[in-house]
Amino acid sequence: MSVKSGFTRRSLLQAAGVAAAALPLRSLQAGAAVPGGEAWSEERLVPTVCGMCPAHCLVTAKVRDGRLESLTGTGDNPLNGARICARGMAAPDLLYDPDRLKYPMKRVGPRGSGQWQRISWAEAIDVVSLRMEQALRRHGPESLALFAAGPSALYIKELFAEFGVSRVNDSRYEHCHCNREAAYLATFGFAPGAPARLDYANTRCLVLLGSHFGENLMLPEFRRFTAAREQGARLIVADPRRSVIAAQADRHLMLKPGSDTALLLGWINYLLQRDLFDRDYIASHALGLDELREHAAAYPLERVAELTGLTPREIEQSARLLAASAPAVIIHPGRHSNWYGNDVHRLRAQAILSALLGAPGRPGGMSLVGLNEPGAEVTPYARGRQRLARALQPGSKERAEEIFRALEADQIKVLGCWGQNPFQGYPNPYRTTLAWRRAEFVFATDVLPSEACLMADIILPEATFLERSGRVELRDEVDPPLLTAGFPALQPAFEARDPYWIARQLSIRLGRGRGVQYPEASSRLEHELAPWRLRLEDLRRGQGYVALPAPPAPELDEFRFPTISGKIELVSRDLVEAGQAPLPHFHPPPEPPEGYFRLLYGRSPLHTLSSTQNNRRLMDREGENELWLNDEVADRLGLGSGERVLLENQDGLTSLRTVRLYVSRDIRADAVYLVHGFGQRSHLLGRAFHQGVSDAALMSRATANPVTGTHALRNNFVRLRKVP
Ligand code: SF4
Incomplete structure (x- = not known):
């Protein structure tokens, strides 16, 4: 069977553009000079963090005479090794993109026309802060809204929160974290982590449902996945498409779109009916087995085959492979999850299946709660409760749908968009365009003039990740865990500015802003590192990271799951209290009309x-x-x-x-x-x-x-x- 683009098992890394070294950027060097960077001369190697995707690999920027020459993976680091993918290698083309936003600007034509006039930073900050202050004073915090995603948006989100603005949408949370946090927190009391804390090193079987590893390329996790496969871990992929990774699977289940929950319930029923689940584990750590057994009995092989379009044999054989590999099984929690509307049910079924196999807390399965930060103000239990409450709120003001409705009802006076493009990230850009027009004032911060920028009244040009301080990040998906930080390799080109600086200027005008109280972003990072008794210099000397002592693995026998009951909740009390079904149900999605x-x-x-x-x-x-x-x-x-x-x-x-x-x-x-x-x-x-x-x-x-x-x-x- 052919595989798109000629991807094969052996060539996957190469096909994905992964290389151990980056190409020199001769064409860019020969290009027009870019303002900025002249103050640093000669050749320098700067350890930093790649910002071309959320995987945040550790990379080293080679800078010569103020220009970026290449990016490579940093040494043999525990995240991405010495590797870097095609997008990381292409980062200089972002830096030197001729279309970059270069100066603060104000709109002089109709919204969407892209007609702007260059203004000073002082004027841009004055206008944005004045409009915010007026809206807050006249209409209250509900009259402001913000779409903001990515590490650069942290500071502006904190500032909006200080003013009591609840209409703050983060597309990464909404698309990737919300549903799975609802499902996993309601089951285990902790979120799976992003990236998920999975024991690839010891796993015997991996299950991917609609997760396209290799196409959705995040090198650090992909590297651990590849190592697991090389050590013989089996792979089951359920996907209506023979994706790159499905083509490599031991079992590819080419199921009907939207029938994943039926498949999961079929597997659950099969394991329960044939006593192939981990009875002792469930007896010790879970509640609700009898109700689950009764509920799942509605999904016998023949019915599930009908619902999924698979054969009973395919379902049975894959269930037996899971049972034979238990407890060293990873049911991957996935990432983007806004599929058919029943997504929390699907993710709950995944979590329950993982529990029946005895995988949570066992070698080769899912790690228990992550590392607790020193001096953290809340316990893992309290943190889990907060996150679950945030996820289980269908009418939350932070959801994109609620903000669109508020715009359509003329409730939003000031709309900000920071490093996020809702015209691509959310459905129906025609509706988004009409909604945007209803806001009295719109500002946008970005590197490139996206569709969201076109609709803005004021543009605040942002530095790229290579020109600004990154965040301090705890990477507890690897053992031992790491603390990482991004360092600026170059000064911002033109008049682009570090997002910390932009948020700080706004906060100074508005008279509030604890998060940006430090004169420089680096001072804030020093503050974040203090509980770890580390300085930025320690991370710089360590090529952008420091390995932390590995925390002792919790003893499973004594482990209290951070749910209300202290156990894995096969029947979720939290979902009952939220007025939702306590067990996962399969809701068939609507069928395509004839000819579609x-x-x-x-x-x-x-x-x-x-x-x-x-x-x-x-x-x-x-x-x-x-x-x-x-x-x-x-x-x-x-x-x-x-x-x-x-x-x-x-x-x-x-x-x-x-x-x-x-x-x-x-x-x-x-x-x-x-x-x-x-x-x-x-x-x-x-x-x-x-x-x-x-x-x-x-x-x-x-x-x-x-x-x-x-x-x-x-x-x-x-x-x-x-x-x-
Ligand atoms: S996977 Fe590629 S784009 Fe993403 S952080 Fe790593 S090198 Fe950068």
Whole structure:
């Protein structure tokens, strides 16, 4: 069977663009001089943290005469070794992108026109702080809203919180953490961690449900995953598409989209009915076995086969592989989880399956609670309660849907957007555009002029991760855990500024801001390191990180799970108290209308969501996305690979451009698939503008998850229109 782009088991790292050394940037060196950086001369090696994706690998920047020459993996560090991926290698093309936001600007044309006038930082800060102060005084904190994601957004989020603003949305939390925290906290009392704390070194079997390792490339975890496979760990992948990783699996279950929860309940029932679960572990550590057994009995093999489109034999064999590998089994908690609206149920079923196999707290399974920071004000139990309360709030004001509604009701006077592009990150950019127009004042902070910047009244240009201080991060997914910090390798180009500096200037004008009270970002980082009795200099000398003493592994026999009962809750009391079902249910998603296909989306190892589509080096390698289409369907429609089609969704929304077809048997006949992040509509992005097709622009249905209020994105359907 063919695999897209020729990925094979052996070539996965190379195919993903992973290299142990970066290329010299001769073309960039030959380019026009960029202001900034002149004060530092000669060659320097600066250890720092890669900010091209959330994996935050440890990298070393080689700087010569004030210009970045190369990025490489830092030594043989425990996270990414000496490796770096294609996106990390392309970081200089972000730094020297000719379309970068260079100066503070104010809008002089209609919103969306991109007509701006250069202004001073003093004026920009004055205008933003004045509008914030007026809105707070006249209308209160509910009249402000902020979309802010990534490490650079921490300080502005803290500042907004100090003013009591609750409408602060973080797309990473909403898409990746909210549902899984709800599910895992309700089951175990702790979140799985991000990255998840999984014992790859000792595992015997890995299960991935809709997780596309290698395509969604985060080197540190991928490296541990690859090592586990090389040591013989078996792999089960449940996915409607034969992804890169599914092509390598011992068992690829090409299930019907949206039927994952049925499969999980089928596995649970099979293990319970045949006494293949860890009876002693459950007796000692869990509550609710009888109710679970009764509940799961509704999912016998034949019914699950019907619901999932798999054969009873496929389900049975994979269940037996799980049982034979227990307890050294990793049921991966995944990352992006806003799929069909029943996502907390699916993740709860994953957590319960993991418990039945006896994996939590056992070698080769899931680590128990993470390292507690010294001097932490709350216990793991209290922290878990806070996080669960945050997740189990379908009407929370921090959800994107609630902010869109507040905008549509003219309740938002000041809207900020910081390092986040809701026009790609949330469904239906047409709705987002109309909502944005309702805000009285909009400011945006970013490196590049994204669609969100186009709609802003004031632009605050931000330094790239190579030009600013990074965050102090505790990396407790590796053993021993590490503390890492990013160091600026260059001075900010043009008039871009460190996000700490920007937030601090606003706080000075507004007269509040504990988080940015220190004159420099580095002073704040020193403050964060103090409980560890470390200085930034220690991390700098350690090439950007310091290994901490490994905490003693909790004794499972004496371990009290930080739930209300102190046990793993197969039947969740928290969910009952929140008015939700205490056991996971399968809710079939809506079926595609006749002639339509379910629109699935995912990642490419060459791009990070919608943030890299203006990067010269990456766009040279993957300049547009393709639509995966099943080969038998293509035959029926008279279409072939390489042909171009328009896409029209169930509500008549049509793609703005055509998309090239990739015809293959590697996807089911009821679905099509696109890489996310393309089809951007900012005409100020010379390379990204209208390249490929936006999946978000074909999502006019995004029903809210009833448990958490997050969007459900995979209930949209498209049909293909041939281009005459
Ligand atoms: S995996 Fe992410 S953090 Fe690591 S080098 Fe690649 S882009 Fe950078």
